[in-house]
Structures are given as structure tokens and as C-alpha cells.
Amino acid sequence: MNESNLVQKFIGVSERVILFIIAVATLYATVFEIIRMISVREVNLSDLFLLFIYAEVLGMVATFYVNNRIPVTLPLIIAMTALTRMIILQSKDVNAINIIYEATGILILAISAYIMTLKDKISLKKLLLREKIDKSDLSD
Numbered sequence: 037m038n039e040s041n042l043v044q045k046f047i048g049v050s051e052r053v054i055l056f057i058i059a060v061a062t063l064y065a066t067v068f069e070i071i072r073m074i075s076v077r078e079v080n081l082s083d084l085f086l087l088f089i090y091a092e093v094l095g096m097v098a099t100f101y102v103n104n105r106i107p108v109t110l111p112l113i114i115a116m117t118a119l120t121r122m123i124i125l126q127s128k129d130v131n132a133i134n135i136i137y138e139a140t141g142i143l144i145l146a147i148s149a150y151i152m153t154l155k156d157k158i159s160l161k162k163l164l165l166r167e168k169i170d171k172s173d174l175s176d
Contacts, residue, residue: 085121112149
């Protein structure tokens with residue numbers, strides 16, 4: 037085994053270990069948050085957004101373990117949810133211009149996620165077209 041393969045294997049294992057730690061920490065934070073909501077007997081919208089963020093993080097880790105890659109759109113969705121939660125938490129005490137900045141950030145992230153979705157669709161169409169061309173070359 038050459039040095040390059042050894043480094044790639046080390047990085048791959050390290051990535052999986054780190055993602056496993058992220059999953060365990062996310063589950064711990066989720067349980068802690070649920071216990072907190074039960075103890076105070078109150079659930080706010082910001083609490084639900086936080087649980088949604090935890091669910092998205094777990095989904096991102098699960099996607100990596102299934103596909104060996106993380107789609108770029110998942111972190112963008114998590115960032116949009118986090119900004120939305122921040123707006124909800126701060127809306128009473130913050131200058132209105134800050135809310136506009138945060139909302140603009142959400143808009144930029146949403147546009148970015150949409151563009152990435154279009155990129156994936158275009159890439160899939162190119163792949164299917166290439167396969168169709170390859171099949172027609174074989175039949176000739």
C-alpha cells in the first residue's frame with residue numbers, strides 16, 4: 037500500500053469517526069432539549085426549530101453513511117433554519133435592520149439551495165444523455 041492510499045484511508049476513517057461523534061452529540065443535545073421542555077412544561081417555536089436543526093444534522097450524517105457524500109443543500113437548509121430560529125429568539129430586542137439582514141441571509145441561502153438543486157438536475161440529465169449516446173454507439 038502506498039503512502040497516498042494510507043493518507044486517504046486515514047482521512048476517510050477520521051471523517052467517519054468525526055461524523056459519528058457529531059451524531060452522538062446531536063442525539064445527546066436532542067434528549068437534553070426534550071428533557072428541558074418537559075421540565076419547564078413549555079414548548080416554544082424556537083424549541084421546535086432547534087429540534088428541526090438537530091433532525092437535519094442527523095439526516096446529513098445518515099446521508100453521508102449511505103452515499104459517502106453530503107449534499108450541499110443540507111447544510112444550506114440547516115443554516116436557513118438556524119437563522120430563522122435566531123430571528124425568532126431576537127425579534128423583540130433587535131433593531132429592525134438586523135432582522136432585515138438576517139432575512140436577506142435566508143433569502144441568499146434559499147437561492148443558493150435552489151441553484152444547487154438545478155445543478156444536480158442538469159448533471160443528472162447530462163449523465164442520462166451520455167448513457168443514451170453510449171448505448172446507441174454500442175448498437176451501431
